[in-house]
Amino acid sequence: MFPLYDENPRTTRPYVNYALIAVNFLVFIWEVIVTRLFMDQRATITLFLNHGFVPARFLDDVSNAQYIDAGISILTSMFMHGSIMHILGNMLFLWIFGDNVEDRFGHVKYLACYLFWGFAAAMAHLAWAIGVGGEQMLIPAVGASGAISGVLGAYMIIFPHARVVTLVFFFLITTTRIPAFAYLFLWFIYQLIAAAFGAGGGVAYLAHIGGFVAGLVFGFAYRFVIARIGASIRARMPSIGHQGEYERYHAREQILRPLRIEGIVTNRYVELLAEMPGVDERTISISVMDNSIVSIDAISEDGYRRYSGRAILRTSVNEQPESVQYINGILRIRFTRL
Numbered sequence: 001m002f003p004l005y006d007e008n009p010r011t012t013r014p015y016v017n018y019a020l021i022a023v024n025f026l027v028f029i030w031e032v033i034v035t036r037l038f039m040d041q042r043a044t045i046t047l048f049l050n051h052g053f054v055p056a057r058f059l060d061d062v063s064n065a066q067y068i069d070a071g072i073s074i075l076t077s078m079f080m081h082g083s084i085m086h087i088l089g090n091m092l093f094l095w096i097f098g099d100n101v102e103d104r105f106g107h108v109k110y111l112a113c114y115l116f117w118g119f120a121a122a123m124a125h126l127a128w129a130i131g132v133g134g135e136q137m138l139i140p141a142v143g144a145s146g147a148i149s150g151v152l153g154a155y156m157i158i159f160p161h162a163r164v165v166t167l168v169f170f171f172l173i174t175t176t177r178i179p180a181f182a183y184l185f186l187w188f189i190y191q192l193i194a195a196a197f198g199a200g201g202g203v204a205y206l207a208h209i210g211g212f213v214a215g216l217v218f219g220f221a222y223r224f225v226i227a228r229i230g231a232s233i234r235a236r237m238p239s240i241g242h243q244g245e246y247e248r249y250h251a252r253e254q255i256l257r258p259l260r261i262e263g264i265v266t267n268r269y270v271e272l273l274a275e276m277p278g279v280d281e282r283t284i285s286i287s288v289m290d291n292s293i294v295s296i297d298a299i300s301e302d303g304y305r306r307y308s309g310r311a312i313l314r315t316s317v318n319e320q321p322e323s324v325q326y327i328n329g330i331l332r333i334r335f336t337r338l
Contacts, residue, residue: 014099052140121146124210153215259309277329
């Protein structure tokens with residue numbers, strides 16, 4: 001299975017994700033120049049030994065209190081790749097899944113999380129190398145896979161129902177839409193199986209697992225702790241007694257997002273579609289005036305975006321919706337025609 005893109009709209013431009021992809025490609029171009037397309041074996045080995053993550057050297061740096069050197073080796077290794085397929089595969093996953101995680105976390109927090117996930121992946125690889133011992137302590141590990149695995153872990157928890165359009169090779173080449181939770185869960189199981197049956201072969205599967213688990217933790221923390229605490233605090237603020245202060249704060253911090261509403265009309269019903277990603281379903285409000293004017297309002301899970309829109313129908317409908325579904329950032333409402 002080969003991912004092509006996800007059906008998960010975002011509300012902000014992912015500048016950090018773009019920058020990370022650009023830096024990875026720039027570093028790879030530098031690698032190609034220095035190693036002469038990796039044909040110069042001595043230059044290639046020297047480059048990876050100097051800038052990759054070498055477990056034995058990392059432990060020496062830590063034991064000698066050279067913490068900056070130890071940290072730099074992790075940082076530089078996260079932006080290096082060993083082949084064109086290595087970097088293309090990593091950047092494809094980062095392009096598909098990174099933008100939505102940045103949209104939800106924010107630019108600065110996303111960058112901090114990305115770097116931390118890379119660190120967690122390096123520590124998982126270190127633990128495996130210590131356990132195996134021998135030459136594995138001397139082999140440099142390079143690649144953004146560990147940090148990107150963290151992105152995948154966070155994405156799976158925060159956007160489990162998002163659809164991933166995937167190229168499938170099974171007798172015939174075709175595409176299918178797979179829920180993100182299922183796709184990334186299978187990806188993680190593959191990493192576990194590969195690690196269990198030999199984590200060598202030039203791929204640091206334990207780094208993938210370590211980064212993914214770290215991403216899962218951050219995803220759980222955001223979805224089930226941070227977002228709910230923030231929503232609870234904002235819900236209590238008006239009752240404190242400083243209504244004027246709250247309204248000024250609320251108006252300054254909350255961004256109004258006008259809704260684009262599209263409709264489908266049949267002989268029996270009217271169906272409306274509204275794109276509003278990241279919404280707390282409990283805040284969705286739907287009202288109908290004069291059986292023909294539909295107003296929709298909702299607030300995002302982080303409480304900082306308010307979606308609002310109105311649709312004027314050319315026909316009369318029942319004021320009570322026949323069905324309401326919110327899936328993958330799309331609100332679908334069906335009304336029975338009168």
